[in-house]
Amino acid sequence: MLYAILCYHQEDVVCSWSKEEDDAVMQKLAVIQERLAREGRLGPVARLMPTTAATTLRKDREPPLVIDGPFAETKEQLLGFYIVDCGSLDEALAIAKELGQANPGGSYELRPVALFNPAGAPATPASAGA
Template sequence: MQYLLMIYQNEAEYAKNDEATSQKILAEYQAFTQSIVQSGNYKGGDRLRPTTTATTVRVRDGKTLMTDGPFAETREQLAGYYLIEAKDIDAATAIAARIPSARIGSIEVRPIWEHDK
């Protein structure tokens, strides 16, 4: 079964990291990603640009409305994601717990609807 692991953290707090800390976190992510590639769990994933670069799209009464920035103000923002394959929710949450940002933010684990092909 596939799961989306959504990585949430506070952008403002993360931006305060010095270069050495940022490089250490990047190395931890590279090691984590390599480990789930090697185990066969990895299906995809990427880091997202800050919410200040987002555009929110809504359609109301047939009209498309666009707003710069995120949909809602929150304490933590969606920073990235992994799409993984795991045998069950327990395996998926065990993988999520190994994501470096789980120590400073949160990881939301969501099963993907499987469509008949």
């Protein structure tokens, strides 16, 4: 089963990290990611820019409305995600806990992936692997 690990954190806090602190966190996360990749369990990983860089398209009307800023104003913002291939929710939680050790604060939302379509490949059921 593929899980998306959606990373929520206060961007104010993340943006307050010095470059050294940021690099240190990314370094710790890279170690975990390298291991997961070796085990063939890691799919795409993305870190998103701050929500100030976001644009939202409201498509519930015609013509659609383009709005500056994120879809929702929230206390913690979606700042990135991982796709991981796990046998069970427990396994996914174990990975999330490990990532959380390296990058404290905020929350991870674990969401099973229903459809996975890496660029260019035909859509496959999510369980076929990351």
